[in-house]
Amino acid sequence: xxxxxxxxxxKIEIAALAERDRLVLRRRAPxxxxxxxxxxxxxxxxxxxxxxxxxxxxxxxxxxGTISPASGxxxxxxxxxxxxxxxxxxxxxxLERPLRLANDANxxxxxxxxxxxxxxxxxxxGVIAGTGVGGGIVVDGAPLAGVNAIAGEWGHNPLPWxxxxxxxxxxxxxxxxxxxxxxxxxxxxxxxxxRVAGRALGVPQIAxxxxxxxxxxxxxxxxxxxxFAKSLATVVNVLDPDAIVLGGGVxxxxxxxxxxxxxxxxxxxxxxxxxxxxxxxxxxxxxVLGAARLWPEPSAQ
Numbered sequence: 604x605x606x607x608x609x610x611x612x613x614k615i616e617i618a619a620l621a622e623r624d625r626l627v628l629r630r631r632a633p634x635x636x637x638x639x640x641x642x643x644x645x646x647x648x649x650x651x652x653x654x655x656x657x658x659x660x661x662x663x664x665x666x667x668g669t670i671s672p673a674s675g676x677x678x679x680x681x682x683x684x685x686x687x688x689x690x691x692x693x694x695x696x697x698l699e700r701p702l703r704l705a706n707d708a709n710x711x712x713x714x715x716x717x718x719x720x721x722x723x724x725x726x727x728x729g730v731i732a733g734t735g736v737g738g739g740i741v742v743d744g745a746p747l748a749g750v751n752a753i754a755g756e757w758g759h760n761p762l763p764w765x766x767x768x769x770x771x772x773x774x775x776x777x778x779x780x781x782x783x784x785x786x787x788x789x790x791x792x793x794x795x796x797x798r799v800a801g802r803a804l805g806v807p808q809i810a811x812x813x814x815x816x817x818x819x820x821x822x823x824x825x826x827x828x829x830x831f832a833k834s835l836a837t838v839v840n841v842l843d844p845d846a847i848v849l850g851g852g853v854x855x856x857x858x859x860x861x862x863x864x865x866x867x868x869x870x871x872x873x874x875x876x877x878x879x880x881x882x883x884x885x886x887x888x889x890x891v892l893g894a895a896r897l898w899p900e901p902s903a904q
Contacts, residue, residue: 604619604620604621604627604657604658604659604660604661605619605620605660605663605895605896605898605900606618606619606650606654606660606661606662606663606895607619607620607662607663607665607710607891607893607895607896607897608646608649608650608662608663608665608891608894609665609707609890609891610634610642610646610664610665610666610667610682610707611667611682611707611734611890612634612667612681612682612733612734612735613633613634613734614631614633614634615631615632615634615645615646616630616631616888616890616891617629617630617631617649617650617653617891618888618891618892618894618895619653619657619660619895620892621657622900624896626892627657628657629891630649630652630653632645632648632649634682637684638684639684639685639688642684642685643694644697646664646694646697647697661703661898662698662700662702662703662898663702663703663704663705663894663895663896663897663898664694664702664703664704664705664894665704665705665706665707665711665890665891665894665897666680666682666685666690666704666705666706666707667679667680667681667682667685667706667707667735667737668680668681668682668685668686668706669706669748669753670690670704670752671752672750672751675689675691675692676688676689676690677689677690679753679759679777681735681776690704691704703897703898704897705746705748705893705894706737706739706752706755707731707737707739707890707894708729708730708731708737708738708739708755708890709729709739709740709741709746709747709748709755710746710889710890710891710892710893710894710896710897711729711848711850711890712728712729712739712740712755712893713739713741713744713745713746713893713896713897714885714889714890714892714893714896715727715729715850715883715884715889715893716729716741716744716848717744717892717893717896718884719883719885719889720846720848720881720882720884721845721846721848721879721881724844724845724846725743725845726740726742726842726843726844726845726846727742727846727847727848728755728838728842728844728846728847728848729741729755729847729848729850730847730848730849730851730854731850731851731890732787732788732789732851732852732853732854733788733789733851733853734788734789734790735758735788736757736758736783736788736791736851737755737756737758738755738756738838739755740754740755740842757783757834757837757838758782758783758784758787758788759775759777759783759784760783760834760837761779761781761782762781762830762833762834763833763834763836763837764833764870765781769781769786772785772786773785773786773791773794783830783834786827786830786834787853788853789805789806789851789852789853792806792809792823792827792853793805793809795826795827796809796820796823799819799822799823800819800820800823804820806852806853806856810824810856810857814857827856828859828862828863828866829866831859831863832862832863832864832865832866832867832869832870833867833870835847835863836867836869836870837870839867839871839873839876839878840870840871840872843878844878845878845879846878846879846880846881847879847880847881848881848882848883849880849881849882849883850882850883850886850887850889850890851887852887854882859882860880863880864876864880867880
């Protein structure tokens, strides 16, 4: 049995895979807000309850940010309560076993490359656009972490080819301004709409309003798609992946992938763009499935 945990900003999800990758359990619990000890206890409780039903299991965990190779502490997490914490050590103490941890976007990309929307592709870039904006890289079926454990972290590069009105850009939790995350995330899209329209709407409401003919909402989605196209074009220019897969709540915007693909050729340094751009097959369960697969099936070990 292999258990995966997806530690998100608003929810913690658990899934268990039996033989032949058969999904036998999936549950969610709210993430304790700004409560590190509560997060550890919630994960302990989810794993304990699952093993009481299914028996002992390996545990893989996808989480925001990454474990610093230099310090062993979490860095670069938009769930800032995790930053500077010895997450792997603490969870291994609580769960009393060795664990495998990886960035949540890497887990997402791993799942979609295994049997999702980009199965069979050699080089995959996975995008999670939700509360934040993360990225993960999978090459030949294995996640690429990088020597600094930051491979795929496109969200904290500046918005490329900015217009004068986009400079210096919104402040980011990382301490800089104008990061891609501050424009493309759900909160970033909502904040952009409010700045321009002078009224507040959440992302789902912006989509509904645009579909109903609201010109300001439509313009906000157009600006968002243009910024997304520019930003992913830089990924194609650097990585040149076979496929890019979109996940996270923002990926649910109607027609987003098609709109980005319609726009990005102007920014890609090529006469044609063969990279496929698709939306995740497994939706918001991809991350937890990828976390479980951080451990191989016992028969494959």
